[in-house]
Every structure is written in structure tokens, then in C-alpha cells.
Amino acid sequence: MIELQFETIRRELAEALAGLDPQMLPPSDAADRVAVLSAIEKLAAGGRLVLLARAAQDQRWRNCGELSAGDHLARQAGTSPAAVNEAVKASEQLTGLDATRAAVTGGRLSPQQAAAIASAASKDRAAEAELLRAAECESLSGLRDRCSRVQAAATDQAEREKVQQRNRSFNSWSGRDGSLCGRFSLPAVAGAELLAIFQPFRDQAFLRARREGRHEAYANYAADGFMDLARAADQQRSSHLRPSSPTNRPQSTQPTGTADAPPVSPSRPKARIQVRCDYFALRRGHTQPGEIAEIPGVGPISINTVRDLFDDAIIDILVSKGRDVTTIATNTRYIPQPLRLALAERDQVCFIAGCNRRHRLEHDHQELFSHTHDTSFDNLHRACAHHHDLKTNHGYQFIHTPDGWKCLPGHQPSTEPLQFTIADTGPDP
Numbered sequence: 001m002i003e004l005q006f007e008t009i010r011r012e013l014a015e016a017l018a019g020l021d022p023q024m025l026p027p028s029d030a031a032d033r034v035a036v037l038s039a040i041e042k043l044a045a046g047g048r049l050v051l052l053a054r055a056a057q058d059q060r061w062r063n064c065g066e067l068s069a070g071d072h073l074a075r076q077a078g079t080s081p082a083a084v085n086e087a088v089k090a091s092e093q094l095t096g097l098d099a100t101r102a103a104v105t106g107g108r109l110s111p112q113q114a115a116a117i118a119s120a121a122s123k124d125r126a127a128e129a130e131l132l133r134a135a136e137c138e139s140l141s142g143l144r145d146r147c148s149r150v151q152a153a154a155t156d157q158a159e160r161e162k163v164q165q166r167n168r169s170f171n172s173w174s175g176r177d178g179s180l181c182g183r184f185s186l187p188a189v190a191g192a193e194l195l196a197i198f199q200p201f202r203d204q205a206f207l208r209a210r211r212e213g214r215h216e217a218y219a220n221y222a223a224d225g226f227m228d229l230a231r232a233a234d235q236q237r238s239s240h241l242r243p244s245s246p247t248n249r250p251q252s253t254q255p256t257g258t259a260d261a262p263p264v265s266p267s268r269p270k271a272r273i274q275v276r277c278d279y280f281a282l283r284r285g286h287t288q289p290g291e292i293a294e295i296p297g298v299g300p301i302s303i304n305t306v307r308d309l310f311d312d313a314i315i316d317i318l319v320s321k322g323r324d325v326t327t328i329a330t331n332t333r334y335i336p337q338p339l340r341l342a343l344a345e346r347d348q349v350c351f352i353a354g355c356n357r358r359h360r361l362e363h364d365h366q367e368l369f370s371h372t373h374d375t376s377f378d379n380l381h382r383a384c385a386h387h388h389d390l391k392t393n394h395g396y397q398f399i400h401t402p403d404g405w406k407c408l409p410g411h412q413p414s415t416e417p418l419q420f421t422i423a424d425t426g427p428d429p
């Protein structure tokens, strides 16, 4: 009976479309019909998504000489097996998510919205209602970010990162107009590194366009920057392969790069990566529900990964702790300007109790920078040159007492190698 109903709808729709001549319609009529067809498309896609997991169990594909149910369904829909398999997974995840399923079959969610919600809510049922509300007002990318956070909070981060590593991919194909198209998937940290390396090339392409008086979409400049990056990498590789001769440029003094692209130095530069993370989570070593550790524009990561990044990249951590002044921290020794201002406001004179010197104050990392990689509001003080010198060169320590900070003769903690003491407690830039 239902099958007959679906077939009737399909036939009537096909008949209505058969006599369609866009040129005979006023634009307003055409726009009205587009709106109705969009609603039908959404309904049909939603119905398809709900049924797909069940349909994939049908074994008749074996009679058609196909490789799998996914291949069979992909051929039927004129899409790729990978896209079908993704949709089948989303369809499976809808099981038990009654509210989401009702929104899908009611035409209130697109298949993309439904897939994002199903993936997150299947891990955390309690989040389903909130995600459905978010879908009503947020963009698809905003909804995906939100779903990604729910999923991260509900799954083991280490496991999640393993899955990202297993699923990494790079695919390219020829587009309809003959251009090269692509799609890739990288673990969050590798993705952040790629974006950080890519950014100067993209910015350079934008500036070049401005110089030439060109105004195009940002994605166009990004494509130019991407090619510049590839060419720079190729030049770099070629210069390493070339046998050295007097006519060749010495590699160590001549970084390569295209005329406009930033040069690529022979040693791999550290990428600059931004991380948003909760202060207490960073201190504790893991996140609790409601806390964030993520790379903006890429996705959630574990606190362990944040700490691993200290060795591999320059990271700017935006820490949230309810006070603006603590929102800037970095794992380099460089102190960002807003943090300098916040420190100058707090330590208007030398922070050692009773000192009151207010000129030539120097920044001091309370915990050795080499141990903590912590350039933050809480780990920095402004001390006068005299007190800073006592700590740096004469074995004194800054100790917090009930009467405030004191500069007292002390011993070096046994865990700290002496060479670090000298190298890492000098005046900050």
C-alpha cells in the first residue's frame, strides 16, 4: 500500500515536471515552484536517509553483479559508494533518536544536519534536544562544530584521535568542467599544522591580488596560495636532489620560494597553532564535561595532545577562566602585547614585597619556562633588575609567603639541570 503511494507521488511529480518550460513562467512563479521543490527534495532526502540502513540489508544487489550493497545503492542514486556508506552509517545512528527522525521525515532537517546530529546524539542521547534546537537557528558549520564538541565530550579522546589517524585520506578526481577536485581528512593536530603552514601562502596570494588590482573570492586566493605552497615544496625537494656544484646556490644560505610566496627554509619551521582550552583542564590534564580543548576551525583535541604540541609547534593558547587577562598564554617565551598590558597593570612596581622600584621592570617566569612552557598571566611577574638578577645569577628564589612575595637565598630544586637555569631565566624580550 505504502509502496503504491510512493509510486503515485513519483509518477505525479514526474508528470508535473514533464511539461515544465522555465521561459513560459514569470520569475516569481518560478521562484515559488523552486521553494516547493526544495521542500519536496528535503522530504525525499530525509525519507531516504531514514530508510537507507534497512535498505542496505537487502541482498538483491548480489543478483546485479555489484560488489556490495553500497555500490548498488550508489549506482541507483548516481552517487559514490563512499557517500552512500556515510549515509548508511548516519541512518543506522538515527535508530532510537526518535525526535531527530521525526524532524527528518517532517522536512525540518536536511540530510547533512541530520547526519551531524545523529553522529553526536548517538554518543550522547541527552544532547539530542539541544542539538535539534541549535539546528533551527545555527548555520550548518556552526551545528557541526557543536556536534563535534558533544561527540568529543562523550568519547575517549585517545580513541577519537586513533580513529582520525586511521581514517586519514587524500582523494582527487576530475570535476565536471575538467578541473581537479579533491577531498581530504587529517587528524586534528596534523590539520592544524597544515593550516598554519598554509596561511602565509594564502595571505601572500591575497596581497598579490590586491597589488594587481584583482578582487576575487577568498577561496580563489586560497587556491593560488595552495599552488604556491606546492611549488615551493617542489623547489625545496629539487634543490636537495640536485648534485652540488659551484654553480648551484648553497642551500643553507638561500631559502627557496617562488617570487611571491614566502620562502621555505631548509630546516622545517615550527608551525604556529592556536588552541582554545579551559585553564583548569590544562592544569588537571584532562577535560571535564562542559570544558573545552580545541583547535579553532579544526575541532576538539585532548589535553595530552595540547601538551604534545608544546614540542612540535608554537602554540598560542587562549585560556578561559572567566577573567579576560588570563585569556592569553603561549608556549613561546614571547609575551603577547595584551598580556604585557595586563601584567603592567597588576605589577605596577616590582612584585617583591616592599621593593617598590618601578623602572626597568623585567618579566620573570615563576616556574622555569623550560619545564612548563607556560607564558601566562599566572606564571609571570614583573621584577626590578636587581631582584631579577638575584634570581637569575645568584641562586635566589622568589617565594610566596603570607606577607607577599619574598626574594630569598635558596637552593636549586634537584630536578632542574643547572644549564637550564642560566639559559631560561634571562630577561624576556
Ligand SMILES: [Zn+2]
Binding pocket: 350, 351, 352, 355, 356, 357, 383, 384, 385, 386, 387
Ligand atoms: Zn625589586
